[in-house]
Amino acid sequence: GAGVSQSPSNKVTEKGKDVELRCDPISGHTALYWYRQSLGQGLEFLIYFQGNSAPDKSGLPSDRFSAERTGGSVSTLTIQRTQQEDSAVYLCASSLVGWRADTQYFGPGTRLTVL
Amino acid sequence: RKEVEQDPGPFNVPEGATVAFNCTYSNSASQSFFWYRQDCRKEPKLLMSVYSSGNEDGRFTAQLNRASQYISLLIRDSKLSDSATYLCVVNRVNRDDKIIFGKGTRLHILP
Numbered sequence: 001g002a003g004v005s006q007s008p009s010n011k012v013t014e015k016g017k018d019v020e021l022r023c024d025p026i027s028g029h030t031a032l033y034w035y036r037q038s039l040g041q042g043l044e045f046l047i048y049f050q051g052n053s054a055p056d057k058s059g060l061p062s063d064r065f066s067a068e069r070t071g072g073s074v075s076t077l078t079i080q081r082t083q084q085e086d087s088a089v090y091l092c093a094s095s096l097v098g099w100r101a102d103t104q105y106f107g108p109g110t111r112l113t114v115l
Numbered sequence: 116r117k118e119v120e121q122d123p124g125p126f127n128v129p130e131g132a133t134v135a136f137n138c139t140y141s142n143s144a145s146q147s148f149f150w151y152r153q154d155c156r157k158e159p160k161l162l163m164s165v166y167s168s169g170n171e172d173g174r175f176t177a178q179l180n181r182a183s184q185y186i187s188l189l190i191r192d193s194k195l196s197d198s199a200t201y202l203c204v205v206n207r208v209n210r211d212d213k214i215i216f217g218k219g220t221r222l223h224i225l226p
Binding site: 035041042043045048056091103104105106107108109 | 149157158159160161164202213214215216217218219
């Protein structure tokens with residue numbers, strides 16, 4: 001079946017612009033996660049959606065970052081007034097249920113470059 | 116102490132050799148453990164879960180040592196295609212019950 005998809009695959013933007021990154025999780029998966037990974041670094045948790053529960057936003061680095069998940073499916077991560085330090089690969093993952101013993105399936109990521 | 120720690124490597128290992136690396140975790144109440152594999156410029160993918168009794172999948176063996184709070188991954192008869200970064204993943208059982216990814220161990224299999 002179809003895996004997690006993300007768009008765009010690459011995004012180059014100028015400092016100060018807003019960007020939107022999209023994630024389509026695996027159909028039927030109730031949990032969705034956003035991470036970012038800077039070059040040569042580990043995964044940094046950003047935000048977690050689980051069903052109809054309030055999202056866990058504890059990983060968002062600043063109020064320039066926000067995310068929503070519409071209809072329990074597609075999610076959009078928005079970065080306002082981008083800064084050069086926002087340059088990274090943004091990875092989305094979904095899982096059938098949620099944290100704990102549930103396998104996360106990752107999308108191919110969006111490589112964001114802020115000039 | 117970091118919640119999940121891994122030796123970043125790189126481990127440079129000749130093809131056919133056996134290689135092992137560990138991952139330590141700080142929360143003794145952690146319950147779920149995994150190894151993910153990430154190829155260069157690709158997304159992470161689950162390699163295997165780590166069970167209390169240890170588990171084996173072909174050339175790969177994962178073990179959990181609760182007393183010393185570490186998990187290990189052993190790769191036998193290494194192949195060139197095993198070259199990747201191996202991410203240790205631990206469930207953090209606290210009020211926020213979150214999965215924590217280690218920064219990964221880089222493995223290079225040499226021909």
